Amino acid sequence: MYTEPDKAVPPSLETPMPDPLSPLPDATPLLDVKHLTKYYRRHLAVDDLSFSVGAGEIVGLLGPNGAGKTTVLRSICGILKLSSGQVTLAGRSLQEQEIEAKRTIAFVPEVPNPYELLTVREHLHFVAMAFGARDGVDARADELLNRLDLYEKRNDLVLTLSKGMKQKLAVACGFIHDAKVLLFDEPLIGIDPKGQRELRTMIEDARDAGCAILISTHLLDTAERLCNRILILSRGTKLAEGTMAELHERAKMGEDATLEDMFLRLTEEE
Amino acid sequence: MGALLYLLTRQWKGAALNMLRSGLRTLMGMFAFAVVFGQIFQSFYLFAALQSHSASRLPLIPEPILRGILLFILAAPAYAILLEGLQGNLIAFSPADVDFLFAMPLSQKTVLAMRLGLQWLQYLWWIALGVVWASPLLAHALAAPLGAVAWRAVVGASADILFALAASHALYIFYAYRVRSSEWLLAVVKWGGLALAILLLYILSRDAAVVASPWQQAARMFNHPIIRTLLLPVSLCVDLILSAQPQSVAMTVPRLLALGGLTLAAVAAVFVQRENVYEPSLAASLRRARWRNALKSGGISALRTERLRERDGANQAAGYAVADFGVGWITLVWKATQLAVRAPWRNLGIGAFLSLGPPLFLYFYRPPGLEGLIAYLTSIIGGYGLWISGVLVMGMVRNELTQGAFLKQLPMPAWQIIVGLLLPPVALFTLLAWLSLAAFALLFPEMYQPLLAPLAVVGPTMMGAVSLYHAFIAILFPRKKDPMNQLLSGMLLFPGWGLLLIAPMVTWGILVGGWARSVKATPPELSRMLWWSGLGVGVGYLLLWPLLVWLAAAVFRAYSPADD
Numbered sequence: 008m009y010t011e012p013d014k015a016v017p018p019s020l021e022t023p024m025p026d027p028l029s030p031l032p033d034a035t036p037l038l039d040v041k042h043l044t045k046y047y048r049r050h051l052a053v054d055d056l057s058f059s060v061g062a063g064e065i066v067g068l069l070g071p072n073g074a075g076k077t078t079v080l081r082s083i084c085g086i087l088k089l090s091s092g093q094v095t096l097a098g099r100s101l102q103e104q105e106i107e108a109k110r111t112i113a114f115v116p117e118v119p120n121p122y123e124l125l126t127v128r129e130h131l132h133f134v135a136m137a138f139g140a141r142d143g144v145d146a147r148a149d150e151l152l153n154r155l156d157l158y159e160k161r162n163d164l165v166l167t168l169s170k171g172m173k174q175k176l177a178v179a180c181g182f183i184h185d186a187k188v189l190l191f192d193e194p195l196i197g198i199d200p201k202g203q204r205e206l207r208t209m210i211e212d213a214r215d216a217g218c219a220i221l222i223s224t225h226l227l228d229t230a231e232r233l234c235n236r237i238l239i240l241s242r243g244t245k246l247a248e249g250t251m252a253e254l255h256e257r258a259k260m261g262e263d264a265t266l267e268d269m270f271l272r273l274t275e276e277e
Numbered sequence: 278m279g280a281l282l283y284l285l286t287r288q289w290k291g292a293a294l295n296m297l298r299s300g301l302r303t304l305m306g307m308f309a310f311a312v313v314f315g316q317i318f319q320s321f322y323l324f325a326a327l328q329s330h331s332a333s334r335l336p337l338i339p340e341p342i343l344r345g346i347l348l349f350i351l352a353a354p355a356y357a358i359l360l361e362g363l364q365g366n367l368i369a370f371s372p373a374d375v376d377f378l379f380a381m382p383l384s385q386k387t388v389l390a391m392r393l394g395l396q397w398l399q400y401l402w403w404i405a406l407g408v409v410w411a412s413p414l415l416a417h418a419l420a421a422p423l424g425a426v427a428w429r430a431v432v433g434a435s436a437d438i439l440f441a442l443a444a445s446h447a448l449y450i451f452y453a454y455r456v457r458s459s460e461w462l463l464a465v466v467k468w469g470g471l472a473l474a475i476l477l478l479y480i481l482s483r484d485a486a487v488v489a490s491p492w493q494q495a496a497r498m499f500n501h502p503i504i505r506t507l508l509l510p511v512s513l514c515v516d517l518i519l520s521a522q523p524q525s526v527a528m529t530v531p532r533l534l535a536l537g538g539l540t541l542a543a544v545a546a547v548f549v550q551r552e553n554v555y556e557p558s559l560a561a562s563l564r565r566a567r568w569r570n571a572l573k574s575g576g577i578s579a580l581r582t583e584r585l586r587e588r589d590g591a592n593q594a595a596g597y598a599v600a601d602f603g604v605g606w607i608t609l610v611w612k613a614t615q616l617a618v619r620a621p622w623r624n625l626g627i628g629a630f631l632s633l634g635p636p637l638f639l640y641f642y643r644p645p646g647l648e649g650l651i652a653y654l655t656s657i658i659g660g661y662g663l664w665i666s667g668v669l670v671m672g673m674v675r676n677e678l679t680q681g682a683f684l685k686q687l688p689m690p691a692w693q694i695i696v697g698l699l700l701p702p703v704a705l706f707t708l709l710a711w712l713s714l715a716a717f718a719l720l721f722p723e724m725y726q727p728l729l730a731p732l733a734v735v736g737p738t739m740m741g742a743v744s745l746y747h748a749f750i751a752i753l754f755p756r757k758k759d760p761m762n763q764l765l766s767g768m769l770l771f772p773g774w775g776l777l778l779i780a781p782m783v784t785w786g787i788l789v790g791g792w793a794r795s796v797k798a799t800p801p802e803l804s805r806m807l808w809w810s811g812l813g814v815g816v817g818y819l820l821l822w823p824l825l826v827w828l829a830a831a832v833f834r835a836y837s838p839a840d841d
Binding site: 084085086087088105106107108109110112113114116118119120121122123124125126129132133134136137138139164166177180 | 279281283291292294295371373375376379382383384385552553555556759
């Protein structure tokens, strides 16, 4: 359920962040996708997809390569124009109130492509400024950089960072402002084990603070541990959605079946 | 908007910091600035000298010819911008923009306005330099005050470039959403455009043939009402510059207003569109990224696979192979040959078309009365080809540097790597140039033969020198995304072209021409003189090669793949 804005600050981040949102009715999901359809010219990439993610919920977006996961994430954050359908972010329609809706999200891409000619700290400043979260950005940036072992690199140009460090920077950018909806595209790939653990903690903290989180991943054990619900896509359509228990039922497999077993069964059926 | 300004200013600061990380790069950057500012002062001294010695006044160029020259000079960048824009390259944002900027709560129009403004500012820098260089001479030729010419040139060229940029963006967005989705409309636009271009060439050549002098023919073509209408903003810009003449009948203010109105209309055409501008730019960005990655991972054969994938979904590289030959640096030549064989056939087709197209077109069409003009144009096209080949080599070297870590670990001296990298493209361009020269020699024996033999010697040697200079700049400034790299490499190219391309050719022309006039040389004597002097120029270029290879190798030794 969605919490009051002042409670939506991740507890690990002590510096208060400005909140551009007014409270929503408790029952309103923070991320609501209705009949999302996306064509690339004549190729149907996503077909009539509907789902929602509530406050304090983590949903795993799974699917084979080319299933349309990245298209879904890019459509939700306004990079791609929907062929039809509606996306609502924290009560704001992406189609009608694009700027206000975008103010509520953070998107961490799969391949980190940060601005290489900024320093690490400048990059975080830039993202915070763009989201209107300038107050207290220094303290938040330092805290995030400490957590992700990037503090020593704070004044280095991004082009001097390794690939894993760039991925950590992209993650830090996702947490620098007061996002209510967090979208992650394969966030753990390329990050060292310590960083992976820290990132999982940060995601769980954000969930506990009432954020809605959608994670696209191929790491099924991580999805199993982290997510409240799983959504499986195949060829742009929803194959299955539900909690682990519901997926067990849907896949007609025993309780000892792992998510990997169920995923393979369901996608093979397709 | 504040965030975007922050991003821009900090990126420039970062680019400067990155340049300062390398002593050599810093030194060359300072040299580039020194050369450019030296040339600026030189042009002002030239103006002062011309003004103070009225006897040395250059002969006034007739207005139609001057108009034609200005139209040609100003239309070239506008055309290049339009071409780039219609290929989606202007609207293609960087991967960082896609990942961060697109998902931010910023209006698309703001982001697009920033893009347009930034591109315009980049061109303004070159416009300002061009005006500073050219306006003293232009003012002298027009017998007009320097200030009057300079401000008109700056305002006119700035408006013209902004028009071209805005029109390119507007057309591409319209094309991406309205035309590309329809195959028949796409075919109509492509083939209809080609048919119209051929028809236009026919009309212009028929019209130009009524006068005798090649200069007048060119001027007549550029001043044709169809061309003036098609190039209306450029034409208005030229009118504006020419209105600086004291006796000019052209009105400054109405032309200024018309140009401003057209530019505003083009800018409005970009911003009234309600489409998602991120999507076509994302498609263009992704396509560029895929091609870049393909090149990075597997060179040109991977590019061919990518091309096949894009065209018909087939995922198969052509099965052509060249038997391996050589050891050491020769293997680099083998690799390049292998990849060239697997290159998209379209590239080979374009090369053959550019080499054989002009002579064949002229042979079959033979526009009556335009022989002199064609002779001039062929020389211009030849010079342009040399310049383009240098630019292509620079791109190739920068792409090779994406595999810099591999190249650096090769057990061979740096100069061998440079030679191995450059030999195949220079050889390929030489072959194409020879093909073109041979076609001219066969089809027009009476018109071109005296020049062909010397050009066949000078062309490749000059191309080698120019390519080596471009390779040197590419290794020194390898980062295509870095604005400081782009700026400095652009500025360093000018003195290089001046020293390697223009100065020797002009000197050669003046010396041979002067000699021929002074002794009233007969055609066979002139032919012999051209041949021997051409051989001398070729040998001169050949002697420059080791020096340029040494320079490029020295920079390559200092190059760190992490810089790219």
